[in-house]
Amino acid sequence: MTDIRSALLGAEFQHIAIRKHQSLFRAGQPVRAIYVVERGCLRLQINGGDGEREIVTFLFPGEMSFAGLNRHWASAYAVTEASIAAYSLDAFWTRMSADPEAAMTVLLAADHMLEHLGRHLQMVTHGKALRRLRWFLEWLQTRDIPGGSDAEETFIPMSRSDIADFLGLAPETVSRLFLRLESRGELRRTGAHRCILQLASA
Amino acid sequence: MTDIRSALLGAEFQHIAIRKHQSLFRAGQPVRAIYVVERGCLRLQINGGDGEREIVTFLFPGEMSFAGLNRHWASAYAVTEASIAAYSLDAFWTRMSADPEAAMTVLLAADHMLEHLGRHLQMVTHGKALRRLRWFLEWLQTRDIPGGSDAEETFIPMSRSDIADFLGLAPETVSRLFLRLESRGELRRTGAHRCILQLASA
DNA sequence: CGGCGGATTGATAAGATTCAAATGGCGTGG
DNA sequence: CCACGCCATTTGAATCTTATCAATCCGCCG
Numbered sequence: 001m002t003d004i005r006s007a008l009l010g011a012e013f014q015h016i017a018i019r020k021h022q023s024l025f026r027a028g029q030p031v032r033a034i035y036v037v038e039r040g041c042l043r044l045q046i047n048g049g050d051g052e053r054e055i056v057t058f059l060f061p062g063e064m065s066f067a068g069l070n071r072h073w074a075s076a077y078a079v080t081e082a083s084i085a086a087y088s089l090d091a092f093w094t095r096m097s098a099d100p101e102a103a104m105t106v107l108l109a110a111d112h113m114l115e116h117l118g119r120h121l122q123m124v125t126h127g128k129a130l131r132r133l134r135w136f137l138e139w140l141q142t143r144d145i146p147g148g149s150d151a152e153e154t155f156i157p158m159s160r161s162d163i164a165d166f167l168g169l170a171p172e173t174v175s176r177l178f179l180r181l182e183s184r185g186e187l188r189r190t191g192a193h194r195c196i197l198q199l200a201s202a
Numbered sequence: 203m204t205d206i207r208s209a210l211l212g213a214e215f216q217h218i219a220i221r222k223h224q225s226l227f228r229a230g231q232p233v234r235a236i237y238v239v240e241r242g243c244l245r246l247q248i249n250g251g252d253g254e255r256e257i258v259t260f261l262f263p264g265e266m267s268f269a270g271l272n273r274h275w276a277s278a279y280a281v282t283e284a285s286i287a288a289y290s291l292d293a294f295w296t297r298m299s300a301d302p303e304a305a306m307t308v309l310l311a312a313d314h315m316l317e318h319l320g321r322h323l324q325m326v327t328h329g330k331a332l333r334r335l336r337w338f339l340e341w342l343q344t345r346d347i348p349g350g351s352d353a354e355e356t357f358i359p360m361s362r363s364d365i366a367d368f369l370g371l372a373p374e375t376v377s378r379l380f381l382r383l384e385s386r387g388e389l390r391r392t393g394a395h396r397c398i399l400q401l402a403s404a
Numbered sequence: 405c406g407g408c409g410g411a412t413t414g415a416t417a418a419g420a421t422t423c424a425a426a427t428g429g430c431g432t433g434g
Numbered sequence: 435c436c437a438c439g440c441c442a443t444t445t446g447a448a449t450c451t452t453a454t455c456a457a458t459c460c461g462c463c464g
Binding site for chain 3: 159160161171176178
């Protein structure tokens with residue numbers, strides 16, 4: 001069992017619907033619940049002083065919000081309209097105690113998140129801008145987000161600024177990189193938020 | 203209980219001693235054990251193609267090696283001579299199942315690690331070089347590593363390259379930044395690997 | 405059919421990297 | 435205990451990438 005939803009199956013939860021740009025929780029707040037995305041896309045971000053915004057990750061259906069178990073260390077916002085399953089902390093910990101296998105699943109999920117952050121860190125610190133964008137697009141592709149008109153097409157739900165703040169670039173640079181990838185024949189844009197990838201890989 | 207060692211207290215483990223630059227495990231290998239640092243300092247790193255090296259984090263006494271539960275997604279090397287407690291995977295999972303509180307402790311530790319990686323990511327993506335080094339030195343200071351001649355002195359066990367690969371900079375840049383911090387009066391070097399900090403904070 | 409915000413394009417400048425060379429510290433062996 | 439040699443660190447100058455500032459374009463929604 002490696003699926004969070006199965007691990008928490010049967011535990012009480014509430015459905016939450018949030019609109020684009022609305023926040024699910026904010027950094028610093030005490031954690032009331034554990035959230036699992038059901039539909040849509042969230043961004044997990046850390047806000048710095050002067051409006052600087054680091055997007056730690058984007059969350060897609062089936063993924064759990066790992067951003068604190070006592071107090072949130074990041075904020076969550078909806079990138080698109082989304083629906084979320086909220087398990088109360090009580091229900092969560094009760095399940096963790098009662099079902100070792102569920103605990104194991106959550107631990108494995110946390111480890112996957114750590115691995116992902118590790119790669120993210122690697123790309124951002126040791127990769128040039130173009131390589132970062134390639135990596136991001138490939139990652140998006142594997143998420144297989146519903147929204148493309150066909151299987152070939154990759155849907156990019158977030159804005160250029162979101163991508164920029166995820167990759168540690170300026171939005172203008174992201175825009176220029178899309179152009180560069182397109183002129184190299186590595187992708188074809190079929191809209192501002194959808195494209196067809198032909199990456200030869202990073 | 204928030205200490206990993208207490209959580210695993212009583213579980214069987216082996217002492218491992220490793221010398222400087224020796225590896226404890228390598229990325230890709232199956233995980234044989236869960237390691238807790240007892241003495242010394244390790245670096246957790248991801249190796250890229252052409253010898254590029256991203257140091258995800260440094261591990262100090264009391265910290266656990268979160269780098270995969272099935273297969274290591276990073277390698278661990280000794281920054282200094284170190285001694286490690288190795289808990290077999292069996293012993294680890296047995297304890298996790300039997301003792302919900304231990305599982306909770308490990309989950310909290312994983313969450314702390316996630317939080318730390320989040321901040322790391324933030325600094326590296328949205329901070330200028332000088333701010334990154336400040337942040338690193340402050341972080342080191344809070345680790346309170348044994349080795350300084352007195353309480354004022356901060357011991358820096360790792361090389362400039364290690365710092366560079368941790369912060370996503372060139373070693374030369376790190377060197378220049380030390381100079382800059384010193385000329386600004388924010389630190390005083392009392393040796394290549396020890397200094398006294400007077401940071402006004404980032 | 406506006407109008408508005410996100411996306412793109414252009415020109416310039418700042419910051420960090422790179423390559424190259426000199427210096428220094430540390431451990432080793434005599 | 436001292437001298438030597440090696441490797442890490444530091445310093446210097448030129449280059450390159452990406453950020454920044456500014457203006458325009460485009461698409462989407464009312």
